[in-house]
Amino acid sequence: MPEGLKLDTPRIEDGAAIWRIARDSGTLDLNSSYSYLLWCRDFAATSVVARGADSEPVGFITGYVRPQQPRTLLVWQVAVDAAARGRGLAAAMLDGLTARVAEEAGVDRVETTVTPDNVASNRLFTSYAQRHDAAAEKEVLFDGEVFPEAGHEPEVLYRIGPVAALTEAQAAPGR
Structure with a gap:
């Protein structure tokens, strides 16, 4: 984890900051600000924010456990504020989130x-x-032509x- 930053579960009051980070990323499809508020309410357990020294979000990952595949975490969006980039934060958030969701929800x-x-x-x-x-498999899920x-x-x-590592986290004592 980059120095001075910590991982946390998103809260509703983080929704506006997460929306701004997504908007400013320049690469993500921006969802409505309302959707980020809902995400922080309904999918906080499968998402993560990185907080700076002032406790404000500087990065986030949104995700959810797939209903028909309960051992699979679908990562929806990953974004890091421009000022926090280049320090390995996205990888640290992904590692932290997947370890937490593996322990809490059995994801592997x-x-x-x-x-x-x-x-x-x-x-x-x-x-x-x-x-x-x-193992990592890749295939086209949605061709560009299906988008409006x-x-x-x-x-x-x-x-x-x-x-x-996720399977091992599930098998750890106390689980």
């Missing part, structure tokens, strides 16, 4: 979608799989797992 697999032009996210999930010695707006890149589905 991770899925996400990434557009081919999102170099940072492609690196993040490829390195996550390598770091955890997990013209020119949308395809969304490539990453399936990562099983992740041994």
Whole structure:
């Protein structure tokens, strides 16, 4: 974890900051501000924020456990504020979140979608799989043509797992 930052569960009052970070990322599809407030209420247990020294969010990951695959965490969005980039924060948030959700919900697999032009996210999930010695499969989930707006890149589905470290977290004493 980068010095001076800490991981935490998002709270409703973090929704506005998370929306701003997503908006300013320049790569994410921006959802309504209302959706980020709901995310902080309904999916806080499967999401994470990184807080700076002032306790304000400087990064976040939103995710949820797939209803038909309860051992799979779907990572929806990952973003880091420009001032906090380049310190490994996204990887630290992903490691922390998946470890927590593995312990609390029995997850041992991770899925996400990434557009081919999102170099940072492609690196993040490829390195996550390598770091955890997990298989990573990729296939197009949604072709660009299915999106209502013209020119949308395809969304490539990453399936990562099983992740041994997550399985070990579930088997740890006290679980």
